Amino acid sequence: MLTVSGLHTHYGLSHVIQGIDLEARPGEVVGIFGRNGVGKTTLLKTVAGWVKPTAGAVRLGEQALSGLAPDRVAARGVGFVPEDRRIFPGLTVQENIELGLLQHKGASRREERAAVAEIHERFPRLAERRGQLGNTLSGGEQQMLAIARVLVGRPRVVLIDEPSEGLAPMIVAEIFGIIRELKAAGAIVLLVEQNVHEALSVSDRFYVVERGRIVLEGEADSDWARERLMKAIAV
Numbered sequence: 001m002l003t004v005s006g007l008h009t010h011y012g013l014s015h016v017i018q019g020i021d022l023e024a025r026p027g028e029v030v031g032i033f034g035r036n037g038v039g040k041t042t043l044l045k046t047v048a049g050w051v052k053p054t055a056g057a058v059r060l061g062e063q064a065l066s067g068l069a070p071d072r073v074a075a076r077g078v079g080f081v082p083e084d085r086r087i088f089p090g091l092t093v094q095e096n097i098e099l100g101l102l103q104h105k106g107a108s109r110r111e112e113r114a115a116v117a118e119i120h121e122r123f124p125r126l127a128e129r130r131g132q133l134g135n136t137l138s139g140g141e142q143q144m145l146a147i148a149r150v151l152v153g154r155p156r157v158v159l160i161d162e163p164s165e166g167l168a169p170m171i172v173a174e175i176f177g178i179i180r181e182l183k184a185a186g187a188i189v190l191l192v193e194q195n196v197h198e199a200l201s202v203s204d205r206f207y208v209v210e211r212g213r214i215v216l217e218g219e220a221d222s223d224w225a226r227e228r229l230m231k232a233i234a235v
Helices: 040-048 070-075 093-103 109-122 124-128 139-151 169-184 196-202 223-233
Strands: 002-011 014-024 028-033 055-060 078-081 157-161 188-192 205-210 213-219
Touching (some): 014 028, 014 205, 014 213, 028 040, 028 169, 028 196, 040 157, 070 078, 070 093, 093 139, 109 124, 109 139, 124 139, 139 157, 139 169, 169 188, 196 223, 205 223, 213 223
Parallel strands (some): 078 157
16 A cells, blocks of 8 residues: 655745545555645655655555655656656657566566567557657657556556646547556556546545645545545636
8 A cells, every 4th residue: 555644845935735535455546636736746746756855655555655756756657657757758669668678676687578569569660660769759659658667567556637638639548557457457547637427437435635635535436426526626
């Protein structure tokens, strides 16, 4: 189980995350909702080690993650797909994917080849473009590449920040299909997404963040909880 307890995060004097508690279990997609600027992305970055918390704890099972460097968090099985994708412009699609193998330290060359082959099978469009520079892909293909680069490391936890933003409906459907596959495979998924209806279709539970705090949580299949969710995030 992924457990976040009493988490606080600051950017300088700005108190962005103010005592968040949440949990997510294997085989569960947990939606994180809220208006822009309330701390959702900072929450994911803190879990991933990109930002250090000022108080509180993040644990994966018995392993403490809070305060670790991003590469050490990744090595413990946490993959992060950021909103801006961070495709390396001077590297090919294949090279971008292979960078994700650094998450899986200690794997044999045979295991690495098998992991890349699995990615090629799951993302045939990327396999066709493996020699193409990553930054020359379409927006949807770059999002697929960002996800593939994380999944090649076979993480137990996947943090995904706004995966559908600016993408065509067909690509969005593919991305949410991948999230469903992760869920079926037993991964823990924390999903930040503005497309609430699409996100709820794959989520088991959700949390609503407001001013750095959890103000609502509920079951995704509860009509009552959904109604409260939509009121909470209405502008």
